[in-house]
Amino acid sequence: MHMQTTTGNISGLAKFKPAFNVALYKTEVDVVGNHLSGLLLIKKMPDSSTRMVFSNEMGLKFFDFEFTTDGNFKVYFIMKKMNKKPVIKTLRKDFELILMEHLDTTAASVRINNGLIYYVFPEAKGYNYYITDSTGDNLVSMERASKRKTVVQAIMKNYINGTPDTIGISHKTFNFTIGLKRIER
Amino acid sequence: MRKVVIVLLGMVLGISLKAQYAGYSPVSDLAKFKTDFSAATKKIVAIKSDFVQEKNLSMLSEKIISKGKFWFKRESMVRMEYNQPYQYLMILNKDKIFIKDGQKENKISAKSNKLFQQINRIMIDCMQGTALDNPDFKTRIFENKTNSLIELTPQTKGLKEMFKSINIIVDSKDFSVISIEMLELSNDNTLIRFTNKELNAEIPDSLFTIL
Numbered sequence: 001m002h003m004q005t006t007t008g009n010i011s012g013l014a015k016f017k018p019a020f021n022v023a024l025y026k027t028e029v030d031v032v033g034n035h036l037s038g039l040l041l042i043k044k045m046p047d048s049s050t051r052m053v054f055s056n057e058m059g060l061k062f063f064d065f066e067f068t069t070d071g072n073f074k075v076y077f078i079m080k081k082m083n084k085k086p087v088i089k090t091l092r093k094d095f096e097l098i099l100m101e102h103l104d105t106t107a108a109s110v111r112i113n114n115g116l117i118y119y120v121f122p123e124a125k126g127y128n129y130y131i132t133d134s135t136g137d138n139l140v141s142m143e144r145a146s147k148r149k150t151v152v153q154a155i156m157k158n159y160i161n162g163t164p165d166t167i168g169i170s171h172k173t174f175n176f177t178i179g180l181k182r183i184e185r
Numbered sequence: 186m187r188k189v190v191i192v193l194l195g196m197v198l199g200i201s202l203k204a205q206y207a208g209y210s211p212v213s214d215l216a217k218f219k220t221d222f223s224a225a226t227k228k229i230v231a232i233k234s235d236f237v238q239e240k241n242l243s244m245l246s247e248k249i250i251s252k253g254k255f256w257f258k259r260e261s262m263v264r265m266e267y268n269q270p271y272q273y274l275m276i277l278n279k280d281k282i283f284i285k286d287g288q289k290e291n292k293i294s295a296k297s298n299k300l301f302q303q304i305n306r307i308m309i310d311c312m313q314g315t316a317l318d319n320p321d322f323k324t325r326i327f328e329n330k331t332n333s334l335i336e337l338t339p340q341t342k343g344l345k346e347m348f349k350s351i352n353i354i355v356d357s358k359d360f361s362v363i364s365i366e367m368l369e370l371s372n373d374n375t376l377i378r379f380t381n382k383e384l385n386a387e388i389p390d391s392l393f394t395i396l
Contacts, residue, residue: 037286057273059240059375
């Protein structure tokens, strides 16, 4: 991908950082041919960390995660069947992509490609991209990529008081999508 | 001195048992309870009710509340229809489970999944009155002036990893289910309360059909 470097302000991204005070999402997950559904409760805790608890409609808990503002992560609970390192790692990275906490601006750059503005954040083994339209007013998508290709694509749409009511995460290298639709409690 | 210690110990133990379920004390005649329970629940061939489900996430100080309608019919048929704040339908019909989540439908054979089978079993046992006969659980029974509390403690591996206990509260008069509470190993729990109960109303089989 040819990208022109441009002088752009990373701070243009701040308005897209989701504000989750307490939000409940109806959740659909499709993973390698299996369908899972439930409710994801996202809450900003008094210590500023973000908790995510995913349970099915009948109350059966799948996982309970904590994301701290300094980029740390804790598993409070995960259902036995999901308790595998690669699963936890994937979920952690997917949610960190959309939480936009702890974005390291020191090595970040802003580029333009095909009329879209790319905010590029180098990661340990690749890049996270936050992509807006040319006006910078709309977050078109977010991506996690390896050095060679896109691994995950995500969207956050329809922000109401800073909280997106629609979130989608879609993996490109294997069949795994998460769809979140906010519901009133 | 020894007598004093024994009495004191007895009081402490008595208090700790009582404190476990506030207001409840252990049923004095277990055999009689089981006989009465069995006789009363055999008379229940169908239940129609509303329900309110409260999922309590204690560390987050949050509750997720959902509401819907519930139907039960002998033998082994349950229909649970959530309509607030989301649409979700679950039908249990013998060994089959049908789930409709919004638009998406899913048919599962409980036979293929041991855990599903056990959870399926619990729901049906609660309604059918066979909860006391389930070998997957250790049972303790408590009572207060109006209700009885059946505490089911899972004994099998899969269920033990998910629940600390499942507590069913039944009306002492007709033994119909008032609530089912599933306590997790953490301090979280899910409580389903059944209201506006109609016992033995006419319920068509079609409500439980899984195609």
